[in-house]
Amino acid sequence: MEAVLELRGITKRFPGVLANDRIDLTLNQGEIHALLGENGAGKTTLMNILYGLYAPDEGEVIVRGKPVQIEDPGDAISVGIGMVHQHFMLIPVFTVTENVMLGKESLRFGDFLDRATAAERIQDISDQYHLEVDPSCFVKDIPVGVQQRVEIVKLLYREADILILDEPTAVLTPQEANELFKIMRSLVDKGKSIIFITHKLREVLDVADRITVLRRGAVVGSTTPDKTDQDSLAEMMVGREVQLGVEKGKPKVGDVVLEVEDLLVLDDRKQLAVDDITLDVRAGEILGVAGVQGNGQTELVEVVTGLRNPLSGKIDLLGTDITHASPREITELGSAHVPEDRQQDGLVLPFSVADNLVLNTYYLPPFSEGIFLQQDAILESAEERIEQFDIRTPSALTPAGSLSGGNQQKVIVAREFSRPIKFLVASQPTRGLDVGSIEYIHKRIVAKRDEGTAVLLVSPELDEIMELSDRIAVMFRGKIMAVVPGSDATKEQIGLLMAGITPETGEVEKSKRSKSKRGSE
């Protein structure tokens, strides 16, 4: 097998951090090479070096046997390297053709754009690799999965044959992800080579030909899917044995804690986001809400936590009507909320860890006496909880913003879990976290359940929902498609429900879906 790309001894230092430590990586012609590692392991730095966004301090890049200097993305493209970023670089109000042409316009009569020729080529590329991209559509009108394929078309249009896909499945449903894997396969069958960056173990085992694992900036090992399994990959990633999957016993279900009836909620754009939802959560159980992001879960959580007013319907928490209650009233009833966006909602980043730990209790004794904050009490409690929840921080006075994502999330978990709570809303509690932190937070959630807390868990990560939930409610376009028991739910069944396909409706809902709200985000 012939190597199309070789990285030799790539080293990159940032102030105080060795982001890449003498990394060697070989990509063979026609293979899918997975680059696996936790957040902060150096995957993205390495790829940015390859793409000309950073210059390496040491090491060399060899493309098809020739050493190359890649100083900007233009250089990368000219040696055939193309990258699909996690966040798409598309202009929503332009058509597919226009987006693909951007930066490599085909012209005629001097300066006039030749859209027809470009569209023809895009159609050819699309047909050749089964991408099913319509060149005349506006990007804002097409679903996320197709937008991703537009990004791929962009690379193929520029004749890239080394494709780098950075966390490509983060925004996809399981079915869309499978589609993508098929496309990746057809790309390598036609001679392309792919570097596939991910932290999802299952995907790696499904699609990769070879796997390289990074940890703390260095290569810790290389393997192939047939020689490894999820557990050993996780161990390589984290550097210690990791327990994948949480051990949890049967739930001891108690009384109804949260009761939602006929709930209608509008989103910021005054569109109906939650469409007539009725559900309940009982003490001692985890109700998981599955669904592709943007199907009303955010709004549901906001209403339940008092951050948004519903259009109509009724919400009861522990027998109290909280339909129009304020967040503070709901918190004081014994409710806790791990918000979806920890940096935007859960923390005041420039505040110290200690202040963030009392963000919703600072006004109560012992943290306040009269109008005065009791710094000593706040600090003392912070020290305790830093210890208890193993928050890695230089001190209690360190700004929360300078902690790692996992530790920021631990601050929130420490704050919310160390109060006596009866109801917990956890919205994407492990988003962007590494395997070790995920394991930790999952254990804490299950422990809360076992203490008799009612848990509403919302996550677009199907694995997380399946692993933790006692019951699973699947949301699609503001409606609950079905509530199934967690123990006998299958991934395929939930995945179909997430796409709006129920056994009764079959394909009907799917056709409507191409115009779903996700496409415009």
Place this chain on the structure above:
Amino acid sequence: MSDKPTEKPDAGKVLLEELNGGPPSHLPLSRRIGRTLLIPALAVFSGLVLGAILIAFTSQSVYSAWSISPWEAVKAGINEVRLAYGALFAGSIGDPARILDALRSGDSLEVRRAFNPILESLTASTPYIFGSLAVALGFRSGVFNIGVEGQIFIGAIFSAFVGYAVTGLPAIIHIPLALLAGALGGAIWGFIPGWLKAKTGGHEVINTIMMNYIAFRLSDWLLSGPMKRPDSFNPVSPTIQPSAMLPRFFQSPIRFHLGFFIALATAWLVYWLLFRTRWGFDLRSVGINPRAARYAGMSIVTVTIMAMSLSGGLAGLAGANEVLGLNHNLAMAFSSGYGFDSIALALLGKNHPVGVILASLLFGTLRTGATRMQVVAQIPIDIITVLQAFILIFIAAPAIIRTIYRLRTPETEEEEGVTIRGWGGG
């Protein structure tokens, strides 16, 4: 949902974060202070250098000397700058030789005159301290109070009225009463745009500017009618009662009065409020991250109204200070833009009460010295305005200073400061 367009960093927000970023609190105190003062100090220095160049280039004598030789022109320029900055120093801090002479002669009037410049500088700094505390408190709480100037006028009107119309009170009651009246007036003028923002979303930047115009014309009308001194042709209010006048510490010509110490005490109170009380916790949380504040159960509506009212109240104190301490009456256009300069000073002082005091002292000093510079060196007073503008540009664009002096960009980007939500954004 993290990719909503509204969450893109907006330029104004980034800029203001950069401006107001306090030092990360885990560094040792001395280094923190050093880091905090470095950029402002270099900005002032650079401003003075540019001001010097400007003085040289606008000087007639330099151009005359140029016709002789370039070397003569350089010499003339240096001379001119020395004269100007010498006068600036003597006019604002004092002339050391004169102070020594005065002390030696023992003539008490001469001693007072010799020490007058520095005390006059402190007096001139006083309204700046109040005004920039007002702006800083607003910034810390996420509101941009451009209405300080108008709130100063309303505060002055209230305190002047209490000062002259209420009679027969002892000073120990009358002074606090008149000060509180000023604070109340300003607070009302801040409350209105605060309430409009919290309840209707009307942007405080627009509304405070409009409130300024209303305040200016209201004071004009009052001074030409209801509050006009009966025995005067000028639009001036009656003189306030002696019992309402802030005590002065020395005899004429020194005007230095109690107001300066009230300003320092107020700065301390503001510090206490912001950093030691739960109300301050509310204000700062909403100021930095209103979404997290709401999530944590704080009421954005209440906090916004409270912030604007408090900010207005502080501005009102600036007006009261001028009336009760300095002018002893209310005259038309008595505040020559203190309120607007205060915005700049709050930024220069990084919205910290201590920084704000230092910045106010700097501007009070420059303003006082400029008068003498105009008399002695024939340098127009406006050059000081330009110099101040240079300083503020450097403060507003610290990247320039970092480039000139080859400083490293701070590593910690998450610094406590202020977030101004974009126009109409919040």
